[in-house]
Amino acid sequence: MSNSWYEKTALEIRDAVRAKKVSALEVTDSCLKRIEEVDGKLLAFIDVWADAARKQAQAVDAKIAAGKDPGPLAGVPIGVKDVLCTKEGTTTCCSKILKGYRSPFDATVIERLAEAGAVFPGKLNMDEFAMGSSTENSSIQRTRNPWNLDCVPGGSSGGSAAAVAGHECAVALGSDTGGSIRQPAACCGCVGIKPTYGRVSRYGLVAFASSLDQIGPFTKDVTDCALVMNTIFGRDPKDSTSADIPVPDFTKALTPAVKGLRLGLPKEYYTDALGAEMRDKIQAAIKVLESLGAEIVEVSLPHTDYAIATYYIICTAEASANLARFDGVRYGYRAPGVANVDEMYRKTKSEAYGHEVRRRIMLGTYVLSSGYYDAYYLKAQKVRSLIRRDFMDAFKQCDVIVTPTSPTPAFKIGEKTADPLEMYLSDIYTISVNLAGIPGLSMPCGLTASGLPAGLQIMAKPFDEETLLRVAYTYEQKRGFEMGMPAALRG
Amino acid sequence: MKYEAVIGMEVHVELNTQSKVFCGCSTKFDAPANTNVCPICLGMPGVLPVINKRAVELSVAVGIALNCTISRWSKMDRKNYFYPDLAKNYQISQYDLPLCANGCLEIQVNGSTKRIGITRAHLEEDTARNTHTIGGGDSGVDFNRCGVPLLEIVTEPDIRSAEEAYAYLTSLKQILRYLDVSDCNMEEGSLRAEANISIRPVGSKEFGSKTEVKNVASFSGVQKAIDFEIARQQQVIEGGGQVVQETRGWDADKGITFSQRAKESAHDYRYFPEPDLVPLVVDEAWEAQIAATLPELPRARKARFVSQYQLSEYDSGVLTAERPMADYYETTVQCGVPAKPAANWIMGDLQALLTEHKLEIGACKVTPENLASMIALIEDGTISGKIAKDLLPELFATGKSAKALVEEKGLVQISDTSELEAVAREIIASNPGPVADFRGGKEKALGFLVGQMMKATKGKANPQMANDIIRKELAKTE
Amino acid sequence: MAKITKADVEYVAGLAQLTLDEATKERLVGEMGDILGYMDKLNELDTTGIEPTMHVLEMTNVFREDEVTPSLPRDAALMNAPKTDGEYFLVPRILDTE
């Protein structure tokens, strides 16, 4: 047992560490050893901070020895998506343009987790600047799906999902702009939440699309998810968009009780686009909840069909401005041998960005440019209001909305890279949640015949993560199966 | 053909806050390069702006002073362009919903009043400073200034001459200084003025192509540049050419404007709402609260000086030109001395001393109370005006009280009749020539004799009494 | 209708300060054309009278007080710069006078 601390949940680890059944250092060593063993296959970590992690663990142990409170996440190893600023190591967003960049500060979430006793084993792979749905756009490496090494882990937080599913760390942080936590969580069979916009400080999150981005955790189960939310949620004076709303103790929401709760099923999500096998999995999950007394309500989100177009206009527009700062002046890559400032910008950006990033910058620049702003950007912001209104209307009839996370399970590496539009369409079920700013969680609801996880998505009203967790927890308790060790890592 | 000029002004002023507009870095002007910088104003990855409340309040104060409508609801926007002085390669500014709009400023030109429309005043962030003296084929960038709050004040094209532009700038600066929202120091770049200039045939309603004259270091430079530009455009048009819409610089040494760069088909700045900041709401209560902090503005104060203190238009104008001077004057008068002598002393001897020592009134060691007590000593006859003239430089240098100095130096005026009669008799005895002249009807000779009395008493004789007494003595001994 | 021409791609690349080789330009003509064509879907919707979303949260007036907080030491500010002289960030000489 003592050799497999890496398999434990965050709750188990912190309870054992606080009770001095194990030291934080032992847990960290177990986790580092696991990374050494399996990351050659998964390629989830882009940087492992063995020395720093051990020091952090020792500090937790020292606190305990001194009789001080080591925090609610004492000794829990938490992997960090490379989109978050950390003083330790580098912060690169897996882009060549930020190769070697050292942040002078820690993101607010990192500060809060460190304060809570967490240990950071290293940085995780992602699509360059979080742009992608497969982690294939990383300039560093291609992360594998722990359930099938030929498949993608989803994206853009593919490294985070694979690391948690592969038991390399108990928890990982990701960011979700259009599904980048939920979709890889679904692909890899773990729990991932995109909190209500404004719940988690974005300070230290390298911005992709500021009005859509949120940070959230990947965990092995719903309880751990609540545990991490307790620490990272809450107002931060450094983020003007962080909401000044009290943070409850989310673990108190973890009661298996859904009787009388209304589950909304949006008819626009249950169409032919949803594969038959996925549909069966979702329906089975809904049956479980229904059998426990939940009420099923059909709802309508009439503007669903417009979500992807809306999303890609807004996110590329914001990204085109957010990424303008990577210019080779103050940090990051600068193309060699440039004669003047314009050449410096052009060569630097052209040499250092991958094609997906270039394409999105081009699209975003186009939709904001003179003559097109009204037709694209302004129009999309209006449709966004309609999409948000759809959700507010639907929530008059239900307490949560239950849908698949993605139309298909993880696809093969290379399968969709040729057609960007096809890749964009795979975000169909996750994108609206970001546009509306509401919370959404994905959790496993079984394996397909080919042995790949299927994801169940639960959405709730703004700031009502408690109801969302209650439904998720109930399902998890009653679903009647364990995800267990992913196939590709067994034996 | 007669032409008229159509001129609009854009003025950028740095607001007097302690910290920058979106981060806590100091706004201090002369810090060593790149020491007032942090991840936020350097545009490092992962940072977010949080707006400085004071910067909003100062902007609104200016808006109120310029008779603008204050937007109940406004927002910040991103203005996108690439330049090494812009840390994020976008400037956080305001596009379609500025904090202040539709105001006006009245200016005086050639004795008449003219109203210049203020289109808008919006809040934005200043840029970094580029240095071209680094050598080695490089330019250096110093981000200390990047993120200092900047208010951009834009007029309607209501200005018709260089003189009006000058009057506008002077009035605007006066108001901004009254509000204490900015140092308005053109040399340090805390005030920058650009003029948009076009000309058209008199009577025409259409606008000609305009040029934008930038980087002028003084108001008089702006005036000269506009005059030059009007003449140049007229020459171009009369020569059958067309004015090219462009940005032009001002060469102060040569006294000419020169082409800087063609406006690349009016830059495509791709403005969009800043998603990292939430909307600004200035409700009536907040606006009223800010309005209540506004001082009396220069025009109103000048008018009040004329009516309340019976000063001339000219004197009132001089005394109210700068708020600290006007405050100094009023404090002096409130100490109980008459208005006119107080004005004369401040505008005359005191101002001369300030000019000589290159000091602002705020740094003057003579407090208004002390100046008032000196004037009171003259009024009650304790010292003569002549003595006061000698005394003031000492007060100015030492900051000592007038009373103490007068006592210390024994400068108390001689108002003792018998003492002065004795002196008068002596002067009459030793100046037979002028005495004879006076008696022969030359009134002027009296002045000489009084002067001799003053000299003999080292200026301490009460001049009026000296005059009366010598006249009496002359009559007696006839 | 060709939604996007090569000239459009070149204009936008200029605004975004990107240099693209011929093959990439061609590729983007196709890709951007497809994606923007898909986005035109939004024109099916009548959005008259609909306010654009500025913020999903209905928040206003989030401020900081005017207080100076410590800046970065200069070494830390310049630490990541591709080129400095220890005081300034260095860039290729800016010829255009502002």
Ligand SMILES: [Mg+2]
């Ligand atoms: Mg401006």
Ligand SMILES: [Zn+2]
């Ligand atoms: Zn700063």
